[in-house]
Amino acid sequence: VTWTRSGSVDNPPNLSDHSVAYDSRSDRIILFGGFTTRPSAETWAYDANTDSWTNMTPAFSPPARSLAAMAYDSESDRVILFSGAQQGSEIDDTWSYDYNANNWTNLNPPSRPIGRTGHAMAYDEQSDRVILFGGYIGGSTGDTWAYDYNANNWTRMDPPLAPSTRGLHGMAYDRKEDRIILFGGSAEASGQSITFFAETWAYDYDANRWTRMFPVAFPSARAWPGLAYDDAQNQTVLFGGLDVNGSNGETWFYNFSGNKWTPAAPIVSPAPRAGHAVAYDRESDRVVSTGGRTRTGSTAETWLLGPAPPDVTSPTLVVQAPTEGAILGSSSVFVQGTATDDREVARVEVRTDASDWSPATGTTAWTAVVTLPSGSQSIHVRATDTSGNAEAETIRVTIVPMSTVLLAVTSVSVSLVTLWFFLYIRSKRKKDPLRRYR
Known part of the structure; x- marks a missing residue:
């Protein structure tokens, strides 16, 4: 596999802490919000077939925000957005986006989670529910919620076992195994150091049960990983994140049935980053990573992970x-x-x-x-x-062996000495014209 940088000319700005979701019916990756020099309210759509971004500029949009979460409800053909940070405060609104109508709608459900940042959401296709876990409400939280678009209702699930409180984790829905996969995250209490997690969890909505998976090998503990489920390869893909050493640029694959994480070795990889957003484009069979913070600042780059083309170039x-x-x-x-x-x-x-x-x-x-x-x-x-x-x-x-070189040098030296002696004797005779009479 290899990561390939998009050549799109018109891109979202340098951006981090934004949200993306793949609209499978329209075959577009939808991006909303994020942070540039301030929270953004822009809506963008990416078409992997033409490798192009479009600024959708809908007539009506959610307020600007960062650190929100989005998921695509395929049954209702809507992108669902919840909460995020607006000018430093959390908001608890729920919105839906219709790509075909280019329209955002404030759903205003009667019950809802408390507003938060750094939470994660994924759509459980078999159960037709958007699943939310965790986030920051001042400190980190560990609640599990399910949203039903048709009923416009959030339900707190309260499973008997769940991951510890955390935010900035990654989540993706494994369509084949009907499980929500969660990895990583961080917890921070007031006045205390940050704890990074390297745990892998799976959530079964039908049983309302979280299960910790305990794979033998796994990525390092980190927050802000990008997570997406690759249908074609039946694996969850992780890219990047923030660990104790700073921004990370690793790519990993997780197989739920084998409970195995495998480090990938892409031929080309993006620079390490965190605060990016990742989604899987099913029609193009590509994992798409957008934006994020690298070690030199926020970026507007878009990268696509997929099979490497045939190599016909010689070294x-x-x-x-x-x-x-x-x-x-x-x-x-x-x-x-x-x-x-x-x-x-x-x-x-x-x-x-x-x-x-x-x-x-x-x-x-x-x-x-x-x-x-x-x-x-x-x-x-x-x-x-x-x-x-x-x-x-x-x-x-x-x-030319050195013995030959030395012999040649010696012969030349002898010849030069002989010539010098001959010339010297001759010159002496010329200087003494009476020598013939003596």
Whole structure:
């Protein structure tokens, strides 16, 4: 797999703490709110097929906010938004968005959760309920709620067992297993340090039961992870977040039936970030990550995770030493250079006309030592990437053994001494013209 950066020209602004949800009927990812230099009230729609964002500018919108939560109710064909932070205070309103009509509606349900920030929501398709858990109401909370759009009613579920109080966690609905998957989050009490969680939980609405999963391996404890369920691969995808070391750029896959987290190794990844938002585009089979805070500030980037295209590009190979046509005085020759690739260089090999390929030491920066006989010789170097594409270079050198060089230098030296002596004697005779009469 690989992350690919969107080439969309018209994008939402540099943004963090916004909310997204995938409208499967309209095949659009809907984005609302977030924080730029202040809370935003903009509504955007992303079309992965055309790789383009559209600022929807509806006539009527929810008030500006950040740290809200959204989920798409497929039965009612509505994006549901709840709560968030508006100019530093929490609001407890519930809104629905109809993409086709480009219209927001304040639903004003008679009962509702207390306003909060940093909560998470996911839509349980089989039960036709939007599930909400946790968030911050001053301190962190751990309540579970279910919203029924048709009845316009929030119900507090009060399961007998639930995750501890937390906010800024990630949630996604596993359609195949009919479970809400929760990972991570943080808790902060007034005047106390922040606690990050690395727990994995699953919620069954029909049984009203949270189950802690205890996988053997799992991502590091973190808040603000992006979570989305990939239908095609039957796995929950996690990207990024904030851990004790700062922004994180890891990608992980979770399989519920095997209760297994697997670290991914994308060919290309976005920079580490937190406060981003992630959704799965079912029609395009891509996980889409938008915005967030990197280590250099908020970003407007959109990234898509999907299968990597076929690799047909060979590595770039440079032989730095010896140079072409070099004359060398030793049969033991040090060879070095570099190799780069759009994916990854698997190996670099070196051979001579009289030897087979043997591995060099290193790949992107590599070295080798070969033994050559006297005379004109060739050194062959080959770099191969992880897809099997190869690039080769040949360097021609001349080996002149040091014994030959010393013999030649000695012969030249003797000749020069003899010539000097002859010239010296001759010059002395010219300076003494009477020598012939003595």
